[in-house]
Amino acid sequence: MTRPDPEASPAPAAPAGAVAPFTPSLMPEPTDEHRLLRNLLGEAGRFLAANPELSSPRAWVDIWNMFRHRNRSLDLDDFGADEAAARVFEPLLDFLYRVWWRVTLTGVENVPNSGRALLVINHSGTLPWDGAMVKQGIQTDHPARRQARMLILDMFTTLPFLQPWLRQMGGVRACPENGERLLQRDELVGVFPEGVKGVGKYFRDRYRLARFGRGGFIRLALRTGSPVVPVSVVGAEEVHPILARPDVIGRPFGFPYFPITPTFPALGPLGVVPLPTKWWIDIGKPIDLGLGPEVAERPMIVNELADNVRQTIQQMIDSRLARRGNVFTGE
Amino acid sequence: MNEPAKKPASRGRRARRDGNVVGFSASTGRPRVAVTGGSGYLGARFVRALAARGDWDILVLDLAPAANTPPEVRHRFLDLNLPHADGTVWKLLREEKPDVVVHMAALRSPTRDATYAHELNSIGALHVLGAAGEARIKRLIVTSTTLVYGARGDNPAFLTEDHPMRPDPGDRFVRDFVEAERHARDFARRHPDAKTAVLRLAPMLAPERRDYRLRYLEGAFAMTMLGYDPLVQFLHPDDAVEALLRTLDKPDAHGVFNIAPDGVLPISSVHLLFGTPELPVPHGLAYGLAELLWLAGFASAPGIHAHYVRYPCVAENEKARRVLGFSPRFTTLETVLQVARAKRGRGRALDFGVLEEIARTAAYRFESRVRRHRSPAPDTPAGPGGGIPAAPPKLEKVAS
Numbered sequence A: 001m002t003r004p005d006p007e008a009s010p011a012p013a014a015p016a017g018a019v020a021p022f023t024p025s026l027m028p029e030p031t032d033e034h035r036l037l038r039n040l041l042g043e044a045g046r047f048l049a050a051n052p053e054l055s056s057p058r059a060w061v062d063i064w065n066m067f068r069h070r071n072r073s074l075d076l077d078d079f080g081a082d083e084a085a086a087r088v089f090e091p092l093l094d095f096l097y098r099v100w101w102r103v104t105l106t107g108v109e110n111v112p113n114s115g116r117a118l119l120v121i122n123h124s125g126t127l128p129w130d131g132a133m134v135k136q137g138i139q140t141d142h143p144a145r146r147q148a149r150m151l152i153l154d155m156f157t158t159l160p161f162l163q164p165w166l167r168q169m170g171g172v173r174a175c176p177e178n179g180e181r182l183l184q185r186d187e188l189v190g191v192f193p194e195g196v197k198g199v200g201k202y203f204r205d206r207y208r209l210a211r212f213g214r215g216g217f218i219r220l221a222l223r224t225g226s227p228v229v230p231v232s233v234v235g236a237e238e239v240h241p242i243l244a245r246p247d248v249i250g251r252p253f254g255f256p257y258f259p260i261t262p263t264f265p266a267l268g269p270l271g272v273v274p275l276p277t278k279w280w281i282d283i284g285k286p287i288d289l290g291l292g293p294e295v296a297e298r299p300m301i302v303n304e305l306a307d308n309v310r311q312t313i314q315q316m317i318d319s320r321l322a323r324r325g326n327v328f329t330g331e
Numbered sequence B: 001m002n003e004p005a006k007k008p009a010s011r012g013r014r015a016r017r018d019g020n021v022v023g024f025s026a027s028t029g030r031p032r033v034a035v036t037g038g039s040g041y042l043g044a045r046f047v048r049a050l051a052a053r054g055d056w057d058i059l060v061l062d063l064a065p066a067a068n069t070p071p072e073v074r075h076r077f078l079d080l081n082l083p084h085a086d087g088t089v090w091k092l093l094r095e096e097k098p099d100v101v102v103h104m105a106a107l108r109s110p111t112r113d114a115t116y117a118h119e120l121n122s123i124g125a126l127h128v129l130g131a132a133g134e135a136r137i138k139r140l141i142v143t144s145t146t147l148v149y150g151a152r153g154d155n156p157a158f159l160t161e162d163h164p165m166r167p168d169p170g171d172r173f174v175r176d177f178v179e180a181e182r183h184a185r186d187f188a189r190r191h192p193d194a195k196t197a198v199l200r201l202a203p204m205l206a207p208e209r210r211d212y213r214l215r216y217l218e219g220a221f222a223m224t225m226l227g228y229d230p231l232v233q234f235l236h237p238d239d240a241v242e243a244l245l246r247t248l249d250k251p252d253a254h255g256v257f258n259i260a261p262d263g264v265l266p267i268s269s270v271h272l273l274f275g276t277p278e279l280p281v282p283h284g285l286a287y288g289l290a291e292l293l294w295l296a297g298f299a300s301a302p303g304i305h306a307h308y309v310r311y312p313c314v315a316e317n318e319k320a321r322r323v324l325g326f327s328p329r330f331t332t333l334e335t336v337l338q339v340a341r342a343k344r345g346r347g348r349a350l351d352f353g354v355l356e357e358i359a360r361t362a363a364y365r366f367e368s369r370v371r372r373h374r375s376p377a378p379d380t381p382a383g384p385g386g387g388i389p390a391a392p393p394k395l396e397k398v399a400s
Helices: A032-052 A055-067 A083-100 A129-141 A164-170 A176-184 A216-224 A247-253 A268-272 A293-298 A299-323 B008-016 B039-053 B087-096 B114-134 B172-192 B212-217 B236-250 B269-275 B281-298 B302-310 B318-324 B332-342 B351-372 B393-400
Strands: A105-106 A117-121 A146-151 A188-191 A226-232 A278-285 B032-036 B057-061 B074-077 B102-104 B141-144 B196-202 B221-226 B255-259 B278-282
Touching: A055 B269, A083 A129, A083 B008, A105 B318, A117 A129, A129 A146, A129 A188, A129 A226, A129 A278, A146 A176, A146 A278, A164 A293, A164 B141, A176 A188, A216 A226, A216 A293, A216 A299, A216 B212, A226 A299, A278 A299, A293 A299, A293 B196, B032 B039, B032 B087, B039 B057, B057 B087, B087 B114, B087 B332, B102 B114, B102 B236, B114 B172, B141 B172, B141 B236, B172 B196, B196 B236, B212 B269, B221 B269, B221 B302, B236 B255, B255 B318, B269 B332, B278 B281
Parallel strands: A105 A278, A117 A188, A117 A226, A146 A188, B032 B057, B032 B102, B057 B074, B102 B141, B141 B196, B196 B255, B221 B278
Antiparallel strands: A226 A278
16 A cells, blocks of 8 residues: 655656556545645654653543643632633623623722622622623722622522533622621622522513512621622613513523523524623722621611612612613713 | 449450450550441541550451551451440440540441441441440540532532531432431430530542542543532541541540531542543433442442532531641642542643642642631731731721
8 A cells, every 4th residue: 555655755766768657546646635634643643652651541531631621720719719710701701891881880999909898789680790790890990900709699500501600700609608708708799689589670670679688798797897888780781681581481490580581582592692781880888887796686777787788779770870871872 | 433343244254255355454544445447448547547646545346357457456346237236335335444435337438238328327326326325435426427418509618517417318328427417416415424526527539448439530431410510529538537536635525527628629620630531411311320320330329429510518627627626738639639640640641740739839829828817817917908907897998
């Protein structure tokens, strides 16, 4: 099966007038692709010869695993946040923040430069994009580049694919234990006290804050002595306007409801693309609860404090809505 | 000591049956510890470490003495699977009068013979605890596992000791440990003057211990859940032994303690280090498939254990640090790297030298990141950006 190599130097001993060597016509002349492929295989062969340890099947499993982990780090924080993995999605979040939603962030100076603080944010938009944008805004515009740790609803942290992704991006499952642990480490923690009621509210209920849970976030702030920083997000309610949400369809998928929006599921995967509305994120002045941790055991006071915070955020939303024009342009 | 008239008779009977065995000699004056299951993997290591210190008289109660047992360690036969094992334990404890009983006899990998595991892990603990109560033992150390918390989607990132035990009701292997802990709790309630320490050991990983986790990790394929990547922790056996020694040294150790390492690792990274290809299965199929593989003899754990590759079950070691003075020497990453290098060090494309350097840096960073929050030094200079104030920040400062 030896064939004359067209690239090799011409055979030296070809006497003049001799018959041309026979070339099997069934074998096509090597094209450029053939040469490229043969060179590549030759490279692989030379590589394997130079690295004999790579000829074991385990090494190929390693290469496959390393390819899958090419953007992952082994040095995680306690909650599994992976800086290397988060860096990959940085351009996407930046694009969403600057171009897609053209977020205007005000009051970033109200976030303390160091030490613990609890951001209380209104929840909207079917998927937790609002948390990602608040985190992105503080990371971009805050002088200390603080990384906010968002406490995320169970319904997102138990979903396949979303669970590892949110964990790598620094999200933490919302529960008192996790919040307390983060605040005791002087982290900046973001909570969405409305929970499922907020993120999955009907389009007709937009910008009307739901009940603030059972005041768990107030208990968290009281126990850890953290200031409460109210944050209002305007614009996120319209990215996936929920017209109906039959929970019969959602339950088998582990989702508390099945959102039906003008684009989802009618346009299939395209319906997951959020609408490019104009967003405002307003960060209010920190609220001094001025009470000790013992108040956390008094439900009526906790509830009143929670409602006060809710009204503050509602006022911030209302004043922003009054100044807002078009949903998409903002003018 | 309480009934001097009865003691010689019973000791004489034991001595006749197995002639070379004598009771603890009273002359040494050292405290006495009896270790059930002291010939098992962890038990033998604990006994060897304790014997090397030489400040305790050690009696191992197990089926057979372990290899390499130091000569000063005595062994007496005990089979906790017999229905009347509590009487046997009682007789042994009455004759030997140990100050501390360490109950470590348990099957720590799931077996297809669930009845056997139940008799040993749950009823065996009941026998030992019942006999210890009758023999007026003042100190007990019982080893359990952090799996008793159960892997659940709504677990907090770190499970503390007061978190309820919620394993899947169908998980018979873990349920037996929960029952053993209930027996220990009942014992503590019945004998308020006795100190009962329950050590919940995080999953251990060691190259020479082929338990069900190591068999899972070094299989041809590792089944994972499609779209899930929970955090796991692995305890180094040296750290487990260290925790047991610390508990033994604390005369008033009472209550439940998580014995867990520092640091976590996603299970996909463990597979990366072991060089095992992952086989992701959608969670709707995974439990049934895992159960089929288990019944067919290809898997090392029942299908219900697929929970542990889906949801996190990570324990907090803060209480053991504070009360027992336990501080783990190896992080999860270091333990996994050690075992992966020992079991799968050949023919790898991974550079273990570089990985070990990463593990050292990560452990150092972990130390500096976490430890300073656990015990903030009062005179730490609190700079404007990086310093950590010992007290909660003042609101006036924050608002300005």
